[in-house]
Amino acid sequence: MIKVDGRVRRDPRFPLGTMDVVTIDRTNENFRMLLDTKGRFLPHRIDSKEAGFKLCKVIRKRIGKAKVPHIVTHDGRTIRYPHPDVQINDSVKFDFSKGEIAGIVKFQNNAIVMITGGNNIGRVGHLQSMEKHPGSYEIAHVRDASGHSFATRLGNVMVIGDSKEAVISLPKGEGIRLSLIEERNARLGNEDEEEDDEEDDN
Numbered sequence: 240m241i242k243v244d245g246r247v248r249r250d251p252r253f254p255l256g257t258m259d260v261v262t263i264d265r266t267n268e269n270f271r272m273l274l275d276t277k278g279r280f281l282p283h284r285i286d287s288k289e290a291g292f293k294l295c296k297v298i299r300k301r302i303g304k305a306k307v308p309h310i311v312t313h314d315g316r317t318i319r320y321p322h323p324d325v326q327i328n329d330s331v332k333f334d335f336s337k338g339e340i341a342g343i344v345k346f347q348n349n350a351i352v353m354i355t356g357g358n359n360i361g362r363v364g365h366l367q368s369m370e371k372h373p374g375s376y377e378i379a380h381v382r383d384a385s386g387h388s389f390a391t392r393l394g395n396v397m398v399i400g401d402s403k404e405a406v407i408s409l410p411k412g413e414g415i416r417l418s419l420i421e422e423r424n425a426r427l428g429n430e431d432e433e434e435d436d437e438e439d440d441n
Contacts, residue, residue, distance in 0.1 A: 240265055244293060245335030255280070256314060257355050257397070258293045258407075260335075271407065274353070274361040276416040283410040292341060294330045294407060296397045313397070330398045332406060344398045344406055351400035352381060353414060357391045363414025365402065369393070385415050 241248055242262040243255065255261065261270045261282065269290035270282040295312035300321075302308050309319045312331065318340060325331060325343055332342035344350070347366070354362045364383035370390075371377050377393040399405045417425065 245291075258295070258314070260285075260290050260293050262290055273410055274355065275410065276361040276412065276414065278360040281410055283408070285408060289408060291336060292332050292334050294344065294397070294399060295333050297325060297327050297329050297331060300325065300327050328393065328396075328398070330406075342406075344400060346398050349402040350398050351402070351405045352379070352396045353399050354381070354391055354395050355397050356395040359389050359391050359395075359416075361414060362389070362416050363399070363405075363409060364389075366396070366398075383415055384413065387416075 240263060242264065243253060244260055245262070255272050257272060257274060259272045261272065262268075267287075269285050269287060271285050271289070271293070273281050273283045275281045293314075295314055295316060297310050298313055299311040300308075307319055308321065309317050310321045310325055310331070311317050312333075316333070318331070318333075321331070321340060322343065324345075325340070326346070328346040330344040330346075331340045332344065333339075334341040348368065350366050352364065352366050354360055359381075362381070362383055364381040367380040367382050367388065369377060369379055378390050379393050379396045380388065380390050381396070382388045399407055
């Protein structure tokens with residue numbers, strides 16, 4: 240009954256990771272596994288069109304045996320003969336039905352990125368700049384939609400769209416981390432609205 244990345248999986252303990260697509264044919268539901276700003280996995284409901292692909296971060300690019308060029312992605316896929324434009328840290332749009340790359344999302348300034356590890360896990364923003372530190376970790380500076388800037392290691396950054404819009408749909412909150420006070424106010428605001436609705440009904 241369950242498909243993961245377009246393939247039927249019978250193992251109830253089959254592991255899921257970031258960007259994996261879970262399809263339940265019987266109920267006609269599709270979910271993409273994303274991260275919320277507290278670092279928890281979040282099954283985000285998507286339509287059937289968006290369930291036909293996933294984004295994979297390129298972590299390695301090299302020429303293998305018999306001079307065959309290939310790339311390795313964050314979810315362990317090895318894709319042979321990629322387009323020459325594909326570079327490390329780019330994201331590729333992998334089409335499940337064809338089993339090939341359907342598009343490239345370039346790692347460049349002002350691209351929309353999602354943080355997949357570290358203290359800023361789950362946050363979404365625009366890439367501002369890069370700091371190179373030979374022999375140490377490279378640092379990426381990111382600014383989110385609410386104007387807050389933060390920095391994280393390059394390995395934690397995954398590109399999900401160009402400067403205008405993300406290739407995938409984002410869950411509620413759109414990767415903006417709220418402070419404890421903002422979270423409390425938002426929750427209280429919702430409760431107040433619900434109380435008002437109840438009073439109106441009465």
